[in-house]
Amino acid sequence: MRQLIIIGSGPAGYTAAIYAARANLQPLLIASSVEFGGELMKTTEVDNFPGFPEGIMGPDLMTRMQQQAERFGTEIVYDDVTELELTGDVKRVTLGSGEVHEARAVIYATGSAYRKLGLPDEERLSGYGVSWCATCDGAFFRQKKVAVIGGGDSALEEATFLTRFADTVYLIHRRDSFRASAAMQDRAFADPKIEVIWNNEVKHIYGDEKVTGIGVVDTVDGTETTLDVQGMFVAIGADPRTHLVHGQLDLAPEGTIAVDGRSSRTNLPGVFAAGDVIDPTYKQAATAAGSGVVAALDAEHYLAGLEDAEKAAAVPASV
Amino acid sequence: MSTKEVTDASFADDVLASDKPIMVDFWAEWCGPCRAVSPILDKIAEEHAEKLSIVKLNVDDNPETAMKYGITSIPAMYVFKDGEVVKRVIGAKPKPALEADLADFIG
Structure with missing residues:
Protein backbone atom coordinates (compact mmCIF):
# COMPACT_ATOMS: atom_id res chain seq x y z
CA MET A 1 0.00 0.00 0.00
CA TYR A 114 -17.01 27.66 -12.34
CA ARG A 115 -20.36 28.90 -11.21
CA LYS A 116 -23.15 29.12 -13.78
CA LEU A 117 -25.77 31.82 -14.07
CA GLY A 118 -28.52 29.20 -13.96
CA LEU A 119 -30.46 30.53 -16.96
CA PRO A 120 -32.52 28.17 -19.14
CA ASP A 121 -30.59 28.87 -22.36
CA GLU A 122 -27.14 28.93 -20.81
CA GLU A 123 -26.42 25.22 -21.34
CA ARG A 124 -27.95 25.09 -24.82
CA LEU A 125 -25.84 28.00 -26.08
CA SER A 126 -22.73 26.92 -24.23
CA GLY A 127 -20.02 26.78 -26.87
CA TYR A 128 -22.17 28.80 -29.24
CA GLY A 129 -21.43 32.20 -27.74
CA VAL A 130 -21.68 31.38 -24.04
CA SER A 131 -18.20 30.76 -22.67
CA TRP A 132 -16.32 30.22 -19.41
CA CYS A 133 -12.88 30.67 -20.92
CA ALA A 134 -11.95 33.98 -22.50
CA THR A 135 -8.45 32.82 -23.33
CA CYS A 136 -9.84 29.81 -25.22
CA ASP A 137 -12.62 31.52 -27.09
CA GLY A 138 -11.80 35.24 -27.19
CA ALA A 139 -10.16 35.13 -30.61
CA PHE A 140 -13.44 34.08 -32.24
CA PHE A 141 -14.96 37.43 -31.34
CA ARG A 142 -12.79 39.70 -33.47
CA GLN A 143 -14.59 42.98 -34.19
CA LYS A 144 -17.66 41.76 -32.34
CA LYS A 145 -19.47 42.85 -29.22
CA VAL A 146 -19.25 40.70 -26.12
CA ALA A 147 -20.40 40.81 -22.52
CA VAL A 148 -18.48 39.73 -19.44
CA ILE A 149 -20.56 38.94 -16.37
CA GLY A 150 -18.99 39.42 -12.93
CA GLY A 151 -17.07 41.84 -10.75
CA GLY A 152 -14.08 39.97 -9.38
CA ASP A 153 -10.49 39.66 -10.56
CA SER A 154 -11.30 36.99 -13.12
CA ALA A 155 -14.14 39.02 -14.68
CA LEU A 156 -11.98 42.12 -15.06
CA GLU A 157 -9.05 40.12 -16.35
CA GLU A 158 -11.27 38.46 -18.95
CA ALA A 159 -12.76 41.82 -19.98
CA THR A 160 -9.31 43.34 -20.44
CA PHE A 161 -8.11 40.27 -22.36
CA LEU A 162 -11.15 40.35 -24.66
CA THR A 163 -10.42 43.93 -25.76
CA ARG A 164 -7.60 42.43 -27.84
CA PHE A 165 -10.26 41.02 -30.14
CA ALA A 166 -13.70 42.49 -29.53
CA ASP A 167 -14.73 46.04 -30.46
CA THR A 168 -16.86 46.52 -27.36
CA VAL A 169 -16.78 44.65 -24.08
CA TYR A 170 -19.74 45.23 -21.77
CA LEU A 171 -18.74 44.46 -18.21
CA ILE A 172 -21.96 43.66 -16.38
CA HIS A 173 -22.02 43.57 -12.61
CA ARG A 174 -24.98 43.21 -10.28
CA ARG A 175 -23.55 45.63 -7.70
CA ASP A 176 -22.23 49.19 -7.87
CA SER A 177 -18.59 48.38 -7.14
CA PHE A 178 -16.08 45.67 -8.05
CA ARG A 179 -14.42 43.17 -5.73
CA ALA A 180 -11.43 43.03 -8.07
CA SER A 181 -8.01 44.34 -7.06
CA ALA A 182 -7.23 48.04 -7.55
CA ALA A 183 -4.67 47.26 -10.27
CA MET A 184 -7.25 45.29 -12.26
CA GLN A 185 -9.89 47.98 -11.82
CA ASP A 186 -7.55 50.77 -12.96
CA ARG A 187 -6.74 48.81 -16.07
CA ALA A 188 -10.38 48.12 -16.88
CA PHE A 189 -11.55 51.69 -16.26
CA ALA A 190 -8.76 53.07 -18.45
CA ASP A 191 -9.72 50.84 -21.37
CA PRO A 192 -11.87 52.69 -23.93
CA LYS A 193 -13.31 49.40 -25.26
CA ILE A 194 -14.74 48.40 -21.87
CA GLU A 195 -18.14 49.74 -20.95
CA VAL A 196 -19.15 49.04 -17.35
CA ILE A 197 -22.83 48.41 -16.69
CA TRP A 198 -23.44 48.59 -12.94
CA ASN A 199 -26.37 47.15 -11.00
CA ASN A 200 -27.51 44.82 -13.76
CA GLU A 201 -28.18 41.10 -13.92
CA VAL A 202 -28.53 38.86 -16.96
CA LYS A 203 -32.06 37.48 -17.27
CA HIS A 204 -32.16 36.17 -20.85
CA ILE A 205 -29.81 34.82 -23.44
CA TYR A 206 -31.14 35.18 -26.97
CA GLY A 207 -30.29 33.14 -30.05
CA ASP A 208 -31.40 29.99 -31.87
CA GLU A 209 -28.15 28.57 -33.19
CA LYS A 210 -25.83 30.99 -31.44
CA VAL A 211 -25.95 33.96 -29.11
CA THR A 212 -27.42 37.07 -30.72
CA GLY A 213 -28.03 39.14 -27.60
CA ILE A 214 -28.72 39.15 -23.89
CA GLY A 215 -31.40 40.76 -21.76
CA VAL A 216 -30.25 42.52 -18.60
CA VAL A 217 -32.35 43.93 -15.77
CA ASP A 218 -31.42 46.87 -13.57
CA THR A 219 -31.36 45.63 -9.97
CA VAL A 220 -32.30 49.10 -8.66
CA ASP A 221 -35.19 50.25 -10.85
CA GLY A 222 -36.09 47.06 -12.75
CA THR A 223 -35.47 48.53 -16.23
CA GLU A 224 -34.86 45.89 -18.90
CA THR A 225 -32.29 46.40 -21.61
CA THR A 226 -31.36 44.21 -24.55
CA LEU A 227 -27.70 44.20 -25.48
CA ASP A 228 -26.73 43.16 -28.96
CA VAL A 229 -23.75 40.85 -28.26
CA GLN A 230 -22.40 37.75 -29.99
CA GLY A 231 -20.56 36.41 -27.00
CA MET A 232 -21.13 36.18 -23.26
CA PHE A 233 -18.33 35.25 -20.85
CA VAL A 234 -19.43 34.17 -17.40
CA ALA A 235 -16.99 34.94 -14.57
CA ILE A 236 -19.13 35.01 -11.45
CA GLY A 237 -16.88 32.92 -9.25
CA MET B 1 0.71 14.56 -32.02
CA SER B 2 -0.07 11.59 -34.20
CA THR B 3 -3.40 12.72 -35.62
CA LYS B 4 -3.38 14.10 -39.15
CA GLU B 5 -3.68 17.87 -39.72
CA VAL B 6 -6.17 19.21 -42.26
CA THR B 7 -6.24 22.75 -43.66
CA ASP B 8 -8.56 25.18 -45.44
CA ALA B 9 -7.08 23.90 -48.70
CA SER B 10 -7.42 20.19 -47.95
CA PHE B 11 -10.75 20.29 -46.11
CA ALA B 12 -12.96 19.35 -49.06
CA ASP B 13 -10.82 16.36 -50.02
CA ASP B 14 -9.85 15.16 -46.57
CA VAL B 15 -13.09 15.74 -44.67
CA LEU B 16 -16.08 16.40 -46.92
CA ALA B 17 -15.19 13.59 -49.31
CA SER B 18 -14.27 11.10 -46.60
CA ASP B 19 -15.99 7.74 -47.12
CA LYS B 20 -16.26 7.00 -43.42
CA PRO B 21 -17.33 9.26 -40.53
CA ILE B 22 -14.60 11.73 -39.69
CA MET B 23 -14.21 13.95 -36.65
CA VAL B 24 -12.48 17.31 -36.94
CA ASP B 25 -10.85 18.68 -33.79
CA PHE B 26 -10.81 22.48 -34.11
CA TRP B 27 -7.93 23.60 -31.90
CA ALA B 28 -5.24 26.22 -31.33
CA GLU B 29 -1.78 26.32 -29.80
CA TRP B 30 -2.79 28.80 -27.07
CA CYS B 31 -5.82 26.83 -25.87
CA GLY B 32 -5.02 24.88 -22.67
CA PRO B 33 -8.09 22.62 -22.78
CA CYS B 34 -7.25 21.76 -26.43
CA ARG B 35 -3.84 20.54 -25.34
CA ALA B 36 -5.53 18.51 -22.61
CA VAL B 37 -8.00 16.76 -24.89
CA SER B 38 -5.55 16.12 -27.73
CA PRO B 39 -3.92 12.94 -26.33
CA ILE B 40 -7.38 11.56 -25.51
CA LEU B 41 -8.47 12.03 -29.13
CA ASP B 42 -5.28 10.36 -30.31
CA LYS B 43 -6.17 7.37 -28.18
CA ILE B 44 -9.78 7.21 -29.39
CA ALA B 45 -8.56 7.47 -32.98
CA GLU B 46 -6.16 4.61 -32.41
CA GLU B 47 -8.76 2.38 -30.76
CA HIS B 48 -11.49 2.98 -33.33
CA ALA B 49 -9.47 3.55 -36.48
CA GLU B 50 -11.69 1.29 -38.58
CA LYS B 51 -14.91 3.14 -37.71
CA LEU B 52 -14.00 6.80 -37.25
CA SER B 53 -11.17 8.98 -38.55
CA ILE B 54 -10.02 11.88 -36.40
CA VAL B 55 -8.16 14.87 -37.81
CA LYS B 56 -7.12 18.28 -36.45
CA LEU B 57 -7.66 21.74 -37.84
CA ASN B 58 -5.68 24.65 -36.42
CA VAL B 59 -8.14 27.55 -36.28
CA ASP B 60 -5.40 30.21 -36.35
CA ASP B 61 -3.88 28.88 -39.56
CA ASN B 62 -7.23 28.00 -41.13
CA PRO B 63 -9.71 30.74 -40.21
CA GLU B 64 -11.87 30.19 -43.30
CA THR B 65 -13.06 26.72 -42.31
CA ALA B 66 -13.42 27.66 -38.64
CA MET B 67 -15.59 30.62 -39.62
CA LYS B 68 -17.61 28.60 -42.12
CA TYR B 69 -18.66 26.18 -39.39
CA GLY B 70 -19.27 29.00 -36.89
CA ILE B 71 -16.68 27.87 -34.38
CA THR B 72 -16.79 30.15 -31.32
CA SER B 73 -15.42 27.86 -28.67
CA ILE B 74 -12.56 25.39 -28.73
CA PRO B 75 -11.83 22.61 -28.50
CA ALA B 76 -14.78 21.93 -30.84
CA MET B 77 -15.06 18.42 -32.21
CA TYR B 78 -17.42 18.06 -35.17
CA VAL B 79 -18.22 14.73 -36.77
CA PHE B 80 -18.82 14.84 -40.55
CA LYS B 81 -20.60 12.15 -42.52
CA ASP B 82 -21.04 12.44 -46.29
CA GLY B 83 -19.92 16.06 -46.10
CA GLU B 84 -22.45 17.08 -43.43
CA VAL B 85 -22.00 17.86 -39.75
CA VAL B 86 -23.80 15.08 -37.87
CA LYS B 87 -22.50 15.64 -34.34
CA ARG B 88 -21.00 18.52 -32.37
CA VAL B 89 -19.01 18.07 -29.17
CA ILE B 90 -17.67 21.16 -27.45
CA GLY B 91 -15.13 21.46 -24.67
CA ALA B 92 -12.49 19.14 -23.26
CA LYS B 93 -14.02 16.08 -21.61
CA PRO B 94 -12.66 12.91 -20.02
CA LYS B 95 -12.28 9.90 -22.33
CA PRO B 96 -15.40 8.01 -21.12
CA ALA B 97 -17.55 11.14 -21.65
CA LEU B 98 -16.20 11.63 -25.17
CA GLU B 99 -16.72 7.96 -25.98
CA ALA B 100 -20.32 8.28 -24.80
CA ASP B 101 -20.80 11.35 -27.03
CA LEU B 102 -19.38 9.41 -29.97
CA ALA B 103 -21.21 6.16 -29.24
CA ASP B 104 -23.18 6.36 -32.52
CA PHE B 105 -19.94 6.24 -34.46
CA ILE B 106 -17.59 4.08 -32.43
CA GLY B 107 -20.04 1.88 -30.53
Missing part, protein backbone atom coordinates in the same frame (compact mmCIF):
# COMPACT_ATOMS: atom_id res chain seq x y z
CA ARG A 2 1.10 3.53 -0.72
CA GLN A 3 1.83 6.11 1.88
CA LEU A 4 0.09 9.05 0.21
CA ILE A 5 -2.29 9.87 -2.62
CA ILE A 6 -2.79 13.50 -3.66
CA ILE A 7 -5.97 14.36 -5.56
CA GLY A 8 -5.71 17.49 -7.68
CA SER A 9 -3.06 19.04 -9.91
CA GLY A 10 -3.32 22.77 -9.33
CA PRO A 11 -0.75 24.75 -7.34
CA ALA A 12 -1.90 23.11 -4.07
CA GLY A 13 -1.68 19.53 -5.36
CA TYR A 14 1.67 19.93 -7.11
CA THR A 15 3.27 21.82 -4.23
CA ALA A 16 2.07 19.16 -1.78
CA ALA A 17 3.59 16.58 -4.15
CA ILE A 18 6.95 18.41 -4.26
CA TYR A 19 7.16 18.43 -0.45
CA ALA A 20 5.85 14.88 0.00
CA ALA A 21 8.15 13.47 -2.68
CA ARG A 22 11.15 15.20 -1.11
CA ALA A 23 10.14 13.56 2.19
CA ASN A 24 10.38 10.17 0.38
CA LEU A 25 6.66 9.48 0.60
CA GLN A 26 6.59 8.58 -3.14
CA PRO A 27 3.17 10.13 -3.61
CA LEU A 28 0.72 9.21 -6.33
CA LEU A 29 -0.96 12.31 -7.75
CA ILE A 30 -4.32 12.01 -9.52
CA ALA A 31 -4.25 14.90 -11.98
CA SER A 32 -7.65 14.57 -13.74
CA SER A 33 -7.95 13.59 -17.38
CA VAL A 34 -8.79 16.95 -18.94
CA GLU A 35 -8.58 19.54 -16.20
CA PHE A 36 -5.02 18.77 -15.11
CA GLY A 37 -3.06 21.83 -14.09
CA GLY A 38 -6.19 23.43 -12.66
CA GLU A 39 -7.52 26.87 -13.22
CA LEU A 40 -4.24 28.41 -14.36
CA MET A 41 -4.40 26.28 -17.52
CA LYS A 42 -7.07 28.68 -18.71
CA THR A 43 -5.17 31.89 -18.04
CA THR A 44 -2.55 33.75 -19.99
CA GLU A 45 0.05 35.86 -18.17
CA VAL A 46 0.38 35.28 -14.45
CA ASP A 47 2.05 38.37 -12.97
CA ASN A 48 1.57 37.74 -9.27
CA PHE A 49 3.32 34.42 -8.69
CA PRO A 50 6.60 35.17 -6.92
CA GLY A 51 9.82 34.32 -8.72
CA PHE A 52 8.70 35.32 -12.21
CA PRO A 53 9.46 39.07 -12.46
CA GLU A 54 8.52 39.16 -16.15
CA GLY A 55 5.34 37.14 -15.58
CA ILE A 56 4.75 33.61 -16.84
CA MET A 57 2.00 31.94 -18.89
CA GLY A 58 -0.41 29.98 -16.68
CA PRO A 59 0.03 26.65 -18.54
CA ASP A 60 3.83 27.06 -18.46
CA LEU A 61 3.80 27.66 -14.71
CA MET A 62 1.76 24.52 -14.19
CA THR A 63 4.04 22.44 -16.41
CA ARG A 64 7.01 23.61 -14.34
CA MET A 65 5.26 22.65 -11.09
CA GLN A 66 4.46 19.24 -12.58
CA GLN A 67 8.09 18.72 -13.63
CA GLN A 68 9.32 19.77 -10.20
CA ALA A 69 6.97 17.27 -8.53
CA GLU A 70 8.11 14.51 -10.91
CA ARG A 71 11.78 15.32 -10.38
CA PHE A 72 11.51 14.10 -6.78
CA GLY A 73 9.58 10.95 -7.59
CA THR A 74 5.90 11.87 -7.73
CA GLU A 75 3.93 9.46 -9.88
CA ILE A 76 1.19 11.18 -11.87
CA VAL A 77 -1.97 9.57 -13.25
CA TYR A 78 -4.10 11.51 -15.74
CA ASP A 79 -7.50 10.21 -14.78
CA ASP A 80 -10.54 11.30 -12.77
CA VAL A 81 -11.54 10.10 -9.34
CA THR A 82 -14.99 8.56 -9.41
CA GLU A 83 -15.21 7.31 -5.82
CA LEU A 84 -13.44 7.89 -2.54
CA GLU A 85 -13.51 5.85 0.64
CA LEU A 86 -11.81 7.92 3.29
CA THR A 87 -13.23 6.75 6.60
CA GLY A 88 -11.08 3.67 7.36
CA ASP A 89 -7.36 3.31 8.03
CA VAL A 90 -6.94 2.35 4.39
CA LYS A 91 -8.08 5.11 2.02
CA ARG A 92 -9.41 3.85 -1.33
CA VAL A 93 -9.42 5.95 -4.48
CA THR A 94 -11.32 4.63 -7.53
CA LEU A 95 -10.52 6.08 -10.95
CA GLY A 96 -12.48 6.44 -14.19
CA SER A 97 -10.51 3.52 -15.63
CA GLY A 98 -11.79 1.30 -12.81
CA GLU A 99 -8.37 1.13 -11.18
CA VAL A 100 -8.38 1.29 -7.38
CA HIS A 101 -5.47 2.78 -5.44
CA GLU A 102 -4.95 2.48 -1.71
CA ALA A 103 -2.99 4.66 0.67
CA ARG A 104 -2.63 5.42 4.35
CA ALA A 105 -3.17 9.13 3.80
CA VAL A 106 -4.89 11.37 1.25
CA ILE A 107 -4.48 15.04 0.40
CA TYR A 108 -7.62 16.41 -1.23
CA ALA A 109 -6.88 19.47 -3.41
CA THR A 110 -9.57 19.54 -6.07
CA GLY A 111 -10.02 23.32 -6.25
CA SER A 112 -13.28 24.77 -7.44
CA ALA A 113 -15.61 24.69 -10.43
CA ALA A 238 -16.44 29.27 -8.46
CA ASP A 239 -17.69 26.73 -5.94
CA PRO A 240 -15.43 24.32 -4.07
CA ARG A 241 -15.45 20.86 -5.64
CA THR A 242 -16.61 18.76 -2.73
CA HIS A 243 -19.11 16.33 -4.31
CA LEU A 244 -16.74 13.35 -3.95
CA VAL A 245 -16.48 13.73 -0.20
CA HIS A 246 -20.05 14.59 0.79
CA GLY A 247 -21.05 12.56 3.80
CA GLN A 248 -17.40 11.81 4.63
CA LEU A 249 -15.74 15.17 5.21
CA ASP A 250 -17.31 17.98 7.21
CA LEU A 251 -17.90 21.22 5.35
CA ALA A 252 -17.57 24.78 6.63
CA PRO A 253 -20.59 27.12 6.41
CA GLU A 254 -19.06 28.63 3.22
CA GLY A 255 -19.21 25.22 1.50
CA THR A 256 -15.46 24.62 1.65
CA ILE A 257 -13.99 21.59 3.41
CA ALA A 258 -13.64 22.27 7.13
CA VAL A 259 -10.08 22.04 8.46
CA ASP A 260 -8.71 22.33 11.97
CA GLY A 261 -7.41 25.87 12.54
CA ARG A 262 -4.48 26.77 10.32
CA SER A 263 -3.74 23.11 9.59
CA SER A 264 -5.00 20.97 6.71
CA ARG A 265 -6.53 18.32 9.00
CA THR A 266 -10.12 17.37 8.15
CA ASN A 267 -12.50 15.57 10.49
CA LEU A 268 -11.05 12.20 9.34
CA PRO A 269 -7.63 10.99 10.48
CA GLY A 270 -5.21 10.72 7.56
CA VAL A 271 -7.26 12.95 5.29
CA PHE A 272 -5.93 16.44 4.59
CA ALA A 273 -7.27 19.19 2.36
CA ALA A 274 -5.53 22.08 0.64
CA GLY A 275 -5.97 24.93 -1.82
CA ASP A 276 -9.17 26.57 -3.04
CA VAL A 277 -11.30 23.67 -1.79
CA ILE A 278 -10.65 24.87 1.80
CA ASP A 279 -10.33 28.58 1.05
CA PRO A 280 -13.43 30.74 0.67
CA THR A 281 -11.44 33.98 0.79
CA TYR A 282 -8.05 34.33 -0.87
CA LYS A 283 -7.97 31.75 -3.68
CA GLN A 284 -4.63 32.71 -5.20
CA ALA A 285 -2.07 30.44 -6.85
CA ALA A 286 0.50 31.44 -4.23
CA THR A 287 -1.83 30.85 -1.26
CA ALA A 288 -2.87 27.49 -2.74
CA ALA A 289 0.79 26.53 -3.08
CA GLY A 290 1.37 27.46 0.57
CA SER A 291 -1.67 25.47 1.57
CA GLY A 292 -0.21 22.48 -0.30
CA VAL A 293 2.95 22.76 1.80
CA VAL A 294 0.88 22.68 5.00
CA ALA A 295 -0.96 19.56 3.84
CA ALA A 296 2.25 17.73 2.88
CA LEU A 297 3.85 18.50 6.25
CA ASP A 298 0.68 17.48 8.12
CA ALA A 299 0.52 14.22 6.14
CA GLU A 300 4.20 13.54 6.78
CA HIS A 301 3.69 14.08 10.50
CA TYR A 302 0.64 11.81 10.53
CA LEU A 303 2.43 9.00 8.67
CA ALA A 304 5.46 9.26 10.98
CA GLY A 305 3.08 8.93 13.94
CA LEU A 306 1.55 5.74 12.46
CA GLU A 307 5.00 4.27 11.97
CA ASP A 308 6.02 5.04 15.55
CA ALA A 309 2.84 3.41 16.86
CA GLU A 310 3.51 0.29 14.76
CA LYS A 311 7.08 0.03 16.02
CA ALA A 312 5.90 0.38 19.61
CA ALA A 313 3.31 -2.34 19.04
CA ALA A 314 5.90 -4.65 17.47
CA VAL A 315 8.11 -4.62 20.59
CA PRO A 316 7.26 -7.70 22.67
CA ALA A 317 5.88 -6.85 26.05
CA SER A 318 8.51 -7.25 28.77
CA VAL A 319 7.85 -9.98 31.26
